[in-house]
Amino acid sequence: MEKSVPHIVVQNLTVAYDSIVILHDLTFTVNRGDIFIIMGASGGGKSTVLRSMIGLLRPAKGDILYDGMSFWSAEQEAQKEIMRKFGVLYQSGALWSSLTLAENVALPIQQYTDLSPKQIGEIVSLKLSLVGLSGFEDFYPSEISGGMKKRAGLARAMALDPEILFFDEPSAGLDPVSAHLLDELIIELRNSLGATVVVVTHELASIFAIGNNSVFLDADTKTMIAAGDPKKLLAESKNVKVINFLTRGEGDEKKAGGTKE
Amino acid sequence: MEPLSLNFSKEDSETLLVHFAGNWKRGNRPPDAREIEKKLEMWPKVKRIVFKSENLTGWDSMLLTFLIRVRALASSNNIILQEDDLPEGVQRLLTLASTVPERKGKKKETTLIPIIERLGDSAVVFWKSLLDMTDFIGETAVALMRLVTGKARFRQSDLLLIIQQCGAQALPIVSLISILVGLILAFIGAIQLKIFGAQIYVASLVGIGMVRALAAIMTGVIMAGRTGASFAAQLGTMQVNEEIDALKTLGISPMEFLVLPRMLALFLMMPLLSLYADLMGILGGLIVGVSMLDLNVMEYFTKTQESVHMSDFWVGLFSAAVFGVLVALAGCLRGMQSGRSASAVGEATTSAVVTSIVSIVVAMAVITVVCHVLNI
Numbered sequence: 001m002e003k004s005v006p007h008i009v010v011q012n013l014t015v016a017y018d019s020i021v022i023l024h025d026l027t028f029t030v031n032r033g034d035i036f037i038i039m040g041a042s043g044g045g046k047s048t049v050l051r052s053m054i055g056l057l058r059p060a061k062g063d064i065l066y067d068g069m070s071f072w073s074a075e076q077e078a079q080k081e082i083m084r085k086f087g088v089l090y091q092s093g094a095l096w097s098s099l100t101l102a103e104n105v106a107l108p109i110q111q112y113t114d115l116s117p118k119q120i121g122e123i124v125s126l127k128l129s130l131v132g133l134s135g136f137e138d139f140y141p142s143e144i145s146g147g148m149k150k151r152a153g154l155a156r157a158m159a160l161d162p163e164i165l166f167f168d169e170p171s172a173g174l175d176p177v178s179a180h181l182l183d184e185l186i187i188e189l190r191n192s193l194g195a196t197v198v199v200v201t202h203e204l205a206s207i208f209a210i211g212n213n214s215v216f217l218d219a220d221t222k223t224m225i226a227a228g229d230p231k232k233l234l235a236e237s238k239n240v241k242v243i244n245f246l247t248r249g250e251g252d253e254k255k256a257g258g259t260k261e
Numbered sequence: 262m263e264p265l266s267l268n269f270s271k272e273d274s275e276t277l278l279v280h281f282a283g284n285w286k287r288g289n290r291p292p293d294a295r296e297i298e299k300k301l302e303m304w305p306k307v308k309r310i311v312f313k314s315e316n317l318t319g320w321d322s323m324l325l326t327f328l329i330r331v332r333a334l335a336s337s338n339n340i341i342l343q344e345d346d347l348p349e350g351v352q353r354l355l356t357l358a359s360t361v362p363e364r365k366g367k368k369k370e371t372t373l374i375p376i377i378e379r380l381g382d383s384a385v386v387f388w389k390s391l392l393d394m395t396d397f398i399g400e401t402a403v404a405l406m407r408l409v410t411g412k413a414r415f416r417q418s419d420l421l422l423i424i425q426q427c428g429a430q431a432l433p434i435v436s437l438i439s440i441l442v443g444l445i446l447a448f449i450g451a452i453q454l455k456i457f458g459a460q461i462y463v464a465s466l467v468g469i470g471m472v473r474a475l476a477a478i479m480t481g482v483i484m485a486g487r488t489g490a491s492f493a494a495q496l497g498t499m500q501v502n503e504e505i506d507a508l509k510t511l512g513i514s515p516m517e518f519l520v521l522p523r524m525l526a527l528f529l530m531m532p533l534l535s536l537y538a539d540l541m542g543i544l545g546g547l548i549v550g551v552s553m554l555d556l557n558v559m560e561y562f563t564k565t566q567e568s569v570h571m572s573d574f575w576v577g578l579f580s581a582a583v584f585g586v587l588v589a590l591a592g593c594l595r596g597m598q599s600g601r602s603a604s605a606v607g608e609a610t611t612s613a614v615v616t617s618i619v620s621i622v623v624a625m626a627v628i629t630v631v632c633h634v635l636n637i
Contacts, residue, residue, distance in 0.1 A: 054510050080512040088510045094503035098419075108511045111414060156507075 004031040006068075007164065007196045008053070013062035015045065015052050021060065022048045026224050028215045035190055035197045035210045037230060040217035041245065046200045047091070047168055049217070053198065054166055055083050066164075084112065087157030087195075091169045093149035095141040101128060101152045102137035108159045127155040131185065147178040151185075158189065165189065167199040171206050183209045204248065208234075216242050263318060267292045269300050275308040277301070279331075281347075282316035285324035294330035301338060310335055311343040314351075325354055332359075397594045401524065404516040408525075413517045420522040427488040428530035432537065434483055439538035442479050443467050443545025451554055460554040464561045465568035467546030473573040474580065476538035478625055480531060481584035485617030489592035492523050493613035496596025497606035505597070515597065524589040531585030532578045539577065572637050580628050584621050591616035 008030040015022045022045040030036040038046045051057040053064055055071065064071045066082050074082065095104050105124045109115060115123070128134055131151035141149055150170065157165060167186065171179035183206050190197050201207060207214065207230045214233065216226040218241060226233055226242045234246045265283035272278055277300060285291070301307055310331070317324075328344075328351070335342050344352055374382075407413040450466040496519060499505050508515050543565055550556040592613045599609035 051506075056506055056509060083510060083512050086510055088507065090503040090507060092502055094507040096504050096507070097499075097502065107513075111511065111513055 006030070007032040007034070007066070008036075008198070009065040009068075010049075010053070011063050011065065013049070013052065013064065014060045015048050015057060016060040017048075021222060023217060023222050023224075024061075026062070026215070026217075028224065028227050030196060030198060031213065032196055033190065033194060034213045035186065035199065037207050037211035037214035038198065038200045038217065039202055039207055039214055039230070039245070041219055042202060044217045044219035045222070046202075046217055050166060050168055050198070050200045054086055054088055055079060084160065085163040086166060087160065087162035087164070088166045089150065089153045089157045089168065089170060091172055093141070093146075093153035095149055095152055095156070097141050100138050100140055101133065101144070101155075104141070104152065105156045105159050108156065112160060123159070127158055128152070130158070130189075131155045146173050147175070147182075150174065150182065154182075154185070158193075161193065162195060164196045164198065167197065167201070169201055170199060171201060171203045176205075179203065179206065180209075186210050202245075204246065207246075216245070262286070262288050265289045265291070267296065269297075271304065271307075272311065274304075274306050277304065277307045277310045278313055279310055280313045280316070281324070282318075284319040285317060285327070286319050286321045287323050289323070291323050291327050294327060294334060297331055298334060301334075301340070307340065309341045309343060312347050314347050317348065320348065320351060324351060325358070328355060329358065393598065394594060397597070398590065400516045401520060401590065404514065404521050407517060408521060413521055414513065415518050415522050420526060423522055423526040424530060426491075427484065427526050428533065431483065431487060431530075431534060434487065435480055435534050435538050436541050438479055438483055439471070439476060439541035440545040440548075442475055443471055443542030443547075444549055445545075446470050446475070446542070447546035447549035448553075451549055455554070460550070461556060461560065461564055463546060463550050463554060464556070464564035468543055468565040468569040469573055471542030471546075472539045472569050472577050474577065474625065474629070476542055477531075477535045477577050477580040477584055478621060480535045480538045480581060481588060481621040482618060484527065484531065484534070484585070485588050485591070485614050485621065488527065489588040489613045489617040490610045492589065492592030493596040493599070493609045494606055496593060497599030497609040500597070500599045501601050501603070501606060520589075520593040520597070523593055524586060527585035527589040528582055529585075531581040531588075535577055535581030539574075576628070576632055576637060580625060583624050583628070587620040587624060588617045591620060 006029045010026055010028050010030075013026040014024040015026075026049065038049055040046050048057065052059050059072060063073060066085065069078070069082065071079060071082055095101070096107070099107065102121070102124045105127050106120050109120050109123055113120075124137065125134065128137060131154050133148060133151055133155065136144065136148070136152070141152070144152065165186075170182050170186070174182065186197060186199070187210055189195060197210075199206070199210065211230045214226075214228065214230045215224050216233070216239075217223070218225045220241075226237055226239055230246065233242055237243055237246075263284040265281075265285050268280040268282065270278045270280065277297075279297065283289070297310070312328075328347075332342060332355075334340075344355065347355075404413060447463050447467050450463045451460060454460050454462050454466075496505070499519070505515050505519070508518055546565075547558065547561050550561045551558060595609040595613035595616065599605050
């Protein structure tokens with residue numbers, strides 16, 4: 001069995017907006033090549049943790065290490081260097097509305113490489129074809145559907161061949177078939193690119209289909225109450241909240257042993 | 262609509278029967294739950310309330326809200342409720358409504374805040390907004406330095422597009438307003454100057470007024486309402502759509518990519534628009550001079566030429582450039598500070614216009630005093 005190599009280490013992380021603590025004392029490790037799920041009920045602070053992981057929200061306490069390097073105590077230039085390893089797919093796709101799909105995907109490549117326009121064009125076509133949007137290069141985000149925006153966002157997230165892909169609610173607003181296709185795409189990308197994938201979601205189908213590691217965030221206690229392979233959590237967890245979540249509230253409370261926190 | 266009714270009877274000394282009859286739907290006025298309270302006061306031995314609904318012909322949320330009020334009343338008086346006779350749908354919905362208990366501490370309470378505390382809060386908010394503004398100006402200065410050293414990254418096509426939007430496309434509105442301002446200025450001046458037979462000085466009044474201050478101010482106000490608001494709305498919407506987050510995570514500075522081209526565009530276009538507004542204002546004055554004061558065109562232009570000095574032009578152009586920077590800064594600042602909702606974008610837009618206009622007037626006052634002191 002391949003040895004797990006820590007890629008992202010979240011240490012005693014506390015995230016807050018001004019004086020309002022959203023989550024506290026989160027500690028977990030994402031191994032290289034993991035598809036790591038951050039799960040929990042709506043409004044539990046999953047996306048806030050993600051914002052902190054991708055450098056958009058300075059934590060109130062704690063740190064995040066990427067390949068052993070501290071992100072939040074690093075200098076700005078070092079932070080940028082770490083962030084260049086990221087590809088992020090936002091919940092809404094977050095495509096730049098004044099640019100075409102091709103320009104959206106091309107922008108990060110133009111910013112960070114000295115490639116010729118022709119080479120950039122070829123990479124853009126490749127990335128768009130990987131997500132099934134070949135031929136839509138000259139479309140503006142307003143001219144395509146929600147599912148296509150997500151896929152175009154994914155093409156942009158992959159533009160610089162990132163080591164780590166972050167997904168914020170990738171299946172939100174998608175029909176079941178599109179959501180399933182996106183899940184397959186995530187697995188395929190992990191397998192082919194060897195990237196580490198962090199997914200924020202509460203979609204059970206996605207959690208079990210793609211996740212091999214996870215953390216469960218609880219809105220009441222404002223911290224993590226479980227971590228591990230979602231399938232193992234379903235089979236072995238004794239926590240009522242975790243079981244209820246993973247079984248859509250139909251879990252056998254006796255099985256959980258009644259450790260309500 | 263069939264009326265509703267609520268009647269009471271007693272089964273025994275400890276049991277109150279509540280009879281619901283008729284149509285308990287919106288449109289009928291519901292009885293007050295305090296009627297039950299009064300009955301409980303009348304019969305203090307009651308330990309159980311039984312609902313009866315054999316004559317109930319219709320119901321909707323109105324019946325449910327009434328029952329929830331009775332439930333609360335019964336709970337506070339330790340009275341048992343018997344709801345078996347209610348329609349099955351009503352019982353199910355009542356169960357559903359009470360399944361998830363209210364999250365403690367989540368309910369927002371409206372309390373009367375003392376005026377001193379409100380004043381203090383406002384002062385803190387004002388201080389924070391000053392700090393944010395200073396921070397933003399500092400970041401803009403850093404972005405400008407990077408531009409000067411050739412390190413700033415933004416798309417030239419964006420700059421050209423914004424120049425077109427806030428330059429050429431603003432000409433019609435600038436023309437209209439400037440002609441009208443020149444016309445109004447000349448009209449007001451003409452009435453007074455005619456008394457002294459000094460109508461010819463209308464040309465001086467309009468010329469100096471427009472070139473030195475009014476063209477720049479009016480163009481600034483137009484750009485605040487037109488372009489500053491548009492900048493705030495664009496950037497605010499980008500906040501809502503996480504587009505600015507996407508730039509940040511790619512290591513692209515929104516200050517360079519979004520703010521810099523907008524500021525450059527307005528800085529470059531405002532003096533040109535102001536120059537154009539000078540001409541349009543003088544044209545407005547000319548219309549009044551020729552049509553009302555019997556001046557001829559050459560006479561008017563000669564007098565304007567005599568009165569307006571190059572220093573007036575420079576003061577006007579300098580003011581316009583300053584206003585351009587202020588409008589762009591206010592628009593971009595409010596847009597970048599915008600919250601992540603539609604109403605927040607609206608507030609950002611309004612705030613951008615107000616901030617722009619206030620800063621234009623303050624800046625004009627400062628420029629006027631400084632010019633006076635320096636004898637320009």
